[in-house]
Amino acid sequence: MTPESPGTLRLTGVSKTFEDGTTALTGIDLTVAPGELVTLVGPSGCGKTTILRLAAGLIAPSEGELTVTADTTSFVFQDPTLLEWRTALRNVELVGELRHVPRAERRTRALEVLDAVGLADAAAKHPRQLSGGMRMRVSIARALVAQPDLALFDEPFGALDEITRLSLQTLLQDLFARAEFGALFITHSVNEAVYLSDRVLVMGQGRIAAEVAVPWPHPRPPELRYSAEFAAVAGRVSALLEEAS
Amino acid sequence: MTGPTASRSLPGWLTQATSVVAALLGIGLVWTFVSLVVLTPERRFLLPPPTQVLGTLGNPTIMTPMLAALGRTTLVALVGLAIAVVVGLVWAVLMAQSRWVERILYPYAVILQTIPILALTPLIGIWFGYGIPARVVVAVIIAIFPLISNTFFGLTAAPSPASHDLFTLARASRWQRLVKLQAPAAVPSIFTGLRTAAGLSVIGAIVGDFFFQQGEVGIGGLLRVYTLRLNMEALLTAVGLTALFGVLVFSVFAALDRFVVGRWYGR
Ligand SMILES: Nc1ncnc2c1ncn2[C@@H]1O[C@H](COP(=O)(O)OP(=O)(O)O)[C@@H](O)[C@H]1O
Ligand SMILES: [Mg+2]
Numbered sequence: 001m002t003p004e005s006p007g008t009l010r011l012t013g014v015s016k017t018f019e020d021g022t023t024a025l026t027g028i029d030l031t032v033a034p035g036e037l038v039t040l041v042g043p044s045g046c047g048k049t050t051i052l053r054l055a056a057g058l059i060a061p062s063e064g065e066l067t068v069t070a071d072t073t074s075f076v077f078q079d080p081t082l083l084e085w086r087t088a089l090r091n092v093e094l095v096g097e098l099r100h101v102p103r104a105e106r107r108t109r110a111l112e113v114l115d116a117v118g119l120a121d122a123a124a125k126h127p128r129q130l131s132g133g134m135r136m137r138v139s140i141a142r143a144l145v146a147q148p149d150l151a152l153f154d155e156p157f158g159a160l161d162e163i164t165r166l167s168l169q170t171l172l173q174d175l176f177a178r179a180e181f182g183a184l185f186i187t188h189s190v191n192e193a194v195y196l197s198d199r200v201l202v203m204g205q206g207r208i209a210a211e212v213a214v215p216w217p218h219p220r221p222p223e224l225r226y227s228a229e230f231a232a233v234a235g236r237v238s239a240l241l242e243e244a245s
Numbered sequence: 246m247t248g249p250t251a252s253r254s255l256p257g258w259l260t261q262a263t264s265v266v267a268a269l270l271g272i273g274l275v276w277t278f279v280s281l282v283v284l285t286p287e288r289r290f291l292l293p294p295p296t297q298v299l300g301t302l303g304n305p306t307i308m309t310p311m312l313a314a315l316g317r318t319t320l321v322a323l324v325g326l327a328i329a330v331v332v333g334l335v336w337a338v339l340m341a342q343s344r345w346v347e348r349i350l351y352p353y354a355v356i357l358q359t360i361p362i363l364a365l366t367p368l369i370g371i372w373f374g375y376g377i378p379a380r381v382v383v384a385v386i387i388a389i390f391p392l393i394s395n396t397f398f399g400l401t402a403a404p405s406p407a408s409h410d411l412f413t414l415a416r417a418s419r420w421q422r423l424v425k426l427q428a429p430a431a432v433p434s435i436f437t438g439l440r441t442a443a444g445l446s447v448i449g450a451i452v453g454d455f456f457f458q459q460g461e462v463g464i465g466g467l468l469r470v471y472t473l474r475l476n477m478e479a480l481l482t483a484v485g486l487t488a489l490f491g492v493l494v495f496s497v498f499a500a501l502d503r504f505v506v507g508r509w510y511g512r
Contacts, residue, residue, distance in 0.1 A: 056410075056414060073414070075411070077407045079407055081408050083408065083426070085429045094411075098412070098416070098425070
């Protein structure tokens with residue numbers, strides 16, 4: 001795994017100050033290796049979304065260096081961001097459509113991915129006919145259909161109820177074990193961070209304060225979340241989070 | 246998203262129809278009272294009782310030209326509306342392209358909206374003549390603003406910032422963004438604008454009839470003729486027909502709005 005293999009995200013000494021003078025980030029060093037799942041936890045306003053937007057190329061750093069070697073980067077927003085006039089299937093097809101992927105090919109792929117997120121039966125439904133959890137599944141399918149080597153998630157499960165949230169964590173964890181992509185995943189849930197990722201980065205105001213490695217290989221059984229070893233790791237992250245903020 | 250809408254009691258159109266009938270009955274009662282009780286017999290010509298006015302509906306020498314005139318006005322309104330839709334949408338799409346174009350084009354829209362049509366009629370007459378084309382121009386001017394403003398608002402404000410990010414990340418072209426994001430997101434507000442503009446195009450056509458009387462007469466022209474002759478029965482019938490017509494046009498476009506937007510958005 002050289003730093004140049006596709007799917008690497010690297011931020012070195014990155015700072016971001018917005019036009020209005022708000023300094024959101026200072027001296028961020030962060031690497032996501034190919035196929036690695038890294039989560040960022042931190043209180044709201046600490047700069048998590050800003051890091052993702054930098055990684056996606058939506059904004060530029062004020063200082064420091066940012067390297068993304070991914071061929072395809074996908075973004076999953078906090079809100080499902082589905083186009084309400086399109087069916088679930090056509091929402092998943094959107095990115096292929098924008099990139100002029102032939103119709104038959106993009107449809108086949110979209111159906112496969114919808115099946116993978118458990119929505120084979122909902123392909124013809126419009127977003128308004130779907131529950132919040134189902135809409136987020138469509139949103140994840142839309143991100144995965146592009147076969148990204150790097151996926152960026154901005155608190156995608158934050159607005160969902162606990163049960164839906166747990167089932168989506170399990171789903172993502174499965175998808176992650178099967179597909180080959182690196183991911184940077186933002187959450188403010190410590191348990192979610194520990195369950196999903198290989199490494200948890202703990203953020204304080206505008207900086208990364210600590211890092212915790214999570215030992216278990218993927219796929220991780222859902223019961224792992226109720227084990228004592230899991231609680232120990234989560235406890236450490238929580239303590240670091242409190243220290244940082 | 247809202248759940249199933251209230252369908253407990255009467256269907257919507259029936260409730261609406263009931264209230265329209267109730268309103269008409271109310272008007273009829275007050276009208277009869279004023280005509281027969283308030284006005285003395287020698288002043289009753291100012292407001293003849295409803296029965297007498299409704300009588301003109303069976304009089305072909307009045308009704309034939311009146312319906313023909315209403316037909317012409319309808320045509321002027323529809324042509325005016327069609328032009329307003331095309332020009333208004335293009336205008337809004339151009340304005341949505343950049344702040345720069347917006348700053349240039351928006352003031353003209355506001356001027357069109359705020360300038361009293363009376364002040365423009367001499368110019369319209371000189372440029373377009375005093376017949377049907379001038380009437381169409383008046384209809385366009387009066388109807389166009391809600392189309393421009395609602396379309397522009399829909400194109401710029403309806404898509405969420407996140408959905409714009411989605412398109413940016415997919416490296417969508419400006420055209421793709423317009424056609425696949427902004428335009429579909431703007432559909433509900435475009436239809437709101439269309440509904441308002443449809444009603445206004447009727448007003449515009451009647452105002453146009455009133456000012457530009459060359460060529461075949463429209464209902465606005467007849468209103469003027471009846472007024473000059475103090476033909477109150479015909480005048481009141483024409484006013485009533487015009488009002489009904491306005492309501493009809495508005496309802497047709499409201500139904501179209503519900504049908505199209507409802508199908509797309511479930512609203
Ligand atoms: N476009 C922007 N302009 C100015 N300030 C911004 C902008 N985006 C974010 N910020 C500020 O940067 C800080 C970090 O924001 P954000 O990255 O959204 O935090 P988080 O996602 O952790 O809640 C906040 O203080 C926020 O107000
Ligand atoms: Mg955020």
